[in-house]
Amino acid sequence: MLFFRKKRLFIILIGFILLVGLIGFSLRDRDELTTAEQFLKDTVGWIQGIAHVPVEFTTTIFSNIDEIKNVYKENQVLKERLGKYKLLVHENQELKIDNEELQSILDKTESIKDFVPIQASVVSRSHEQWFKLITINKGKQDGVEANMAVITGEGMIGKVQTASQFTSTVLLLNGFDRSNRISVSIDVADQDKDPSGFIVGYDEESDSLLLELTEYDSKVNKDDLVVSSGLGGLFISGLEIGKIKEVNPDQYGLTQVAYVEPSADLYAMNHVIVVDRVMPTPDEEKLEEEE
Template identity: 30%
Template sequence: MKKFLQNKKLLTVCVVLIVIFSVLGTSVHLRNKRNTPLIIQSFGNDIVAVGTRIVDWPVSLVSGGLNNVNALLNAQNENNYLKSKVTNLEQTKARNSVLEAENKQLKSALKIKGSLADYDLVSASVISRSPDSWTDLLVINKGATSGLRKNMAVMSGGGVIGRVIEVNAASAKVELITTSDKDANRFAVEATATNGKKVHGIITVVGDNTLAFTQAIDSNKLKQGTQVYTSGMGGNSPKGLLIGSIAKATRDSFGLSDLIKIKPAGELNDPSLVTVIRRKVED
């Protein structure tokens, strides 16, 4: 005991521990009896609370900013994704429209094949059509290697639209029946009159690219709606190819002869697919 009392360090530690436990015990005892905490405790608690708020404010501000930036990036990505979907939708609609048009023309070509059993049919696609010669010429992707020759008739949409005027190895130039060229080789045609007889003539272009049945005898016996076919008498095209139907019969500008306007049966506005008529037996 005497040695213990003489050891100052150990004695100091014991005293400190006793004081600490006494303070803690007294604090707990007073806290249990008091309705409010001690001033020192309350002051310490307020300091901790304020410090926590000070630290939390910039942290929450930075965190909120990062969340906003992330939301903007996500919104931009979603916007780009939706734009790509809209673009793809428009492309799909355009492609469907083209396929529908091609399907319609292919069906017309099949009908031609069923009615023209004496001829070979060569299907081709239009690859060029110049705006300055829109009603005159177009270029197709078949040529001499596919058996095409000059003056072969060309059909699209169920009716004649022109004839081949120039043949290359892998392409050909087609002159349309609506051409304004006065030197164009016109189709010889025929139609059945009301008396059952055949009326012959040729197809020419009058006015604003309007087809007309001209040089016809007894043209007054041709009624509206009568179908007009190639007669084969020109020597350049086979007989029986549909040109169109009679739309209207009037007098010419001089009042001397009948002017019979023809409504074309072929697809002249947008012939993306055509059928070239190749005779099996040469003239």
């Protein structure tokens, strides 16, 4: 038993000496390697090449996954920024439209005399009446009364149908009929006397106001301006309503009917003016009579 132990220890010692010798031999400066060294080196290189392929493949996969995650995060950030940019563009457009509308109302307020402007904002629109009614945020507390004309910077849009204390309902021109007719005059350049008539309704098919001329032989032209005449005492004179599109005889041949394109947009408005007619005082009436 002791012999075998000594023999094993001797073999280990001899192997260690050979290993040290081989290491020392391999570390010497030589121009050529031995066949065994070449075989061992080639074998190790081949094994390393085989092992490197899956390692590189795995490393590439994880690298691609990380890159995809980064691209996804960057894409989400870009989408968020793009959404904010679109929102800012939309808000800017809304503010620009709102500003232009307010400016046009201010210009209209300064250009028309003989009435007190009551500026108001649209708070809702009636779906039941096919968008023919709107509600504004001014009422009797602000001086609004029924039958007052309502305009925008572009022209007349309707009249106050009912007024409560703090809000009012406005009937738009596309909801007018003979019971809500408007006395108008047509500004014709080449005539001494302007033709007159009444807005008696609205033609849905052509999106035009229907204007019945008072006299059958009245001569009006395309693009002639139609304004309120002030007759009847309901609306002040000079409120722009629209322009003539075409004129045709009525179905009975008794008068002419003109199709009028409204100057104001009846489907998109945010701010309006209620026209409160200024009634002359007794002193002003007396002064006018004396003149």
